[in-house]
Amino acid sequence: MLNDVYDIADNHQSRSIVLQLDLSAAFDTLDKTTLLHRLDRTFGVRGTTYNWIESYLDGRSQFVSVGDRTSAPVLCEFDVPQGSVFGTLLFTIDTSPISNVIAQFKTVNHAQ
DSSP states (O other), rough: OHHHHHHHHHHHHOOOOOOOOTTTTTTOOOOOHHHHHHHOOOOTTOHHHHHHHHHHHTEEEEOOEEEEEEOOOOEBOOOOOSSSSSHHHHHHHHHHTTTHHHHTTTOOOOOO
């Protein structure tokens, strides 16, 4: 990627913008209500499938365990379970509006 940016600069072509996203904690920040709304309104997921996804996301909790001590469970308000193919799919669906932002600014991908 950097090579492409350097080539553009060296050849005095158009301007370059590099966008970097830190997604290291992204799964922990997804709003379930927004995700479910997007599934319904944008992707048309309804009925049994919608109910199944809602139940998959609902009522999840987490706790910390160190040695023989365990904290009390806390309900997770914002998260999508990590480590599954389905979690990755839900994350992708939740972040799908980024394509509208990219299209709005008429960005061009020069990477090959």
